[in-house]
């Protein structure tokens with residue numbers, strides 16, 4: 621019998637609040653973050669085969685490894701080892717999430733591959749067990765599995781779902797060059813050694829604003845401790861942030877470790893208008909509009 625392929629869709633994320641604490645002995649920083657999953661996604665299709673192979677198409681595909689270091693392949697191998705299964709399969713990744721953009725693209729693929737392989741193999745495991753494997757693959761992978769809006773602590777892998785009312789509208793400015801996540805964390809450490817860049821503080825007011833569903837209330841509360849470091853490594857992002865505000869966004873922020881800039885808008889129409897102006901201003905490679913929150917990794921019927 622020819623095996624039937626299975627497709628799993630997984631979302632991008634933006635950190636509405638990213639408070640970075642001290643470096644831990646294991647080299648990770650202690651975080652307090654509020655994630656939101658956005659309607660920009662990757663589709664990962666799995667089909668059992670006689671070898672493990674990877675094929676990547678779409679947004680930034682050229683920069684994605686097709687060897688065993690790919691996070692989707694690592695996810696399948698980790699799950700196969702833990703549950704004694706055969707990891708050989710063909711993995712097709714259709715990328716919609718910018719690569720090295722601070723939007724958890726690789727993490728989305730890992731989450732999709734985990735859910736896909738567990739489904740294909742008929743593993744009777746709970747979300748807790750999947751979360752455990754997810755956290756070994758990357759700090760953002762558990763959130764990519766869960767989606768919606770969540771408070772993340774630890775290195776970002778410990779999640780508590782957060783209440784969100786309604787839909788928030790975003791314009792995303794994708795950059796020409798990516799940024800390496802460890803390099804951005806290192807740059808923040810360097811900036812903190814040299815001075816005292818402002819810290820995000822408590823996310824309580826922001827969580828209340830998300831629960832209210834009012835983008836005008838949320839806008840002034842968006843905060844990202846990694847933004848200063850991303851701007852230090854890519855100073856041109858200041859122009860992008862300024863251009864988004866001039867185009868009518870309610871607020872603009874570097875997404876996670878950057879360099880994607882995320883602009884919160886008052887409506888879906890405003891998000892399109894902001895995107896059109898940003899594209900015309902030549903301050904980014906390309907633009908996307910998206911809304912959130914959306915669910916985490918989901919099997920496509």
Ligand SMILES: C[C@](O)(CO)[C@H](O)COP(=O)(O)OP(=O)(O)OC[C@H]1O[C@@H](n2ccc(N)nc2=O)[C@H](O)[C@@H]1O
Pocket residue numbers: 635638647648649650651653722724727757758759760761774775776801802805876877
């Ligand atoms: C910037 C964020 O996207 C915000 O959600 C995440 O913190 C990064 O998550 P990720 O890409 O899944 O990162 P991981 O693969 O777990 O870690 C990559 C590297 O980022 C740095 N890192 C990551 C998470 C964290 N809490 N502290 C860190 O210092 C470490 O140098 C680590 O070696």
Ligand SMILES: Nc1ncnc2c1ncn2[C@@H]1O[C@H](COP(=O)(O)OP(=O)(O)OP(=O)(O)O)[C@@H](O)[C@H]1O
Pocket residue numbers: 683684685689690691692713718719720721722723724725726727729730760798799801876877878
């Ligand atoms: N499936 C994958 N998709 C994209 N990049 C991958 C994948 N697997 C491994 N990588 C590697 O991971 C690096 C970071 O890519 P990714 O798109 O996950 O960054 P990111 O969105 O900035 O991550 P995050 O927001 O979680 O910090 C890439 O430069 C690439 O070499």
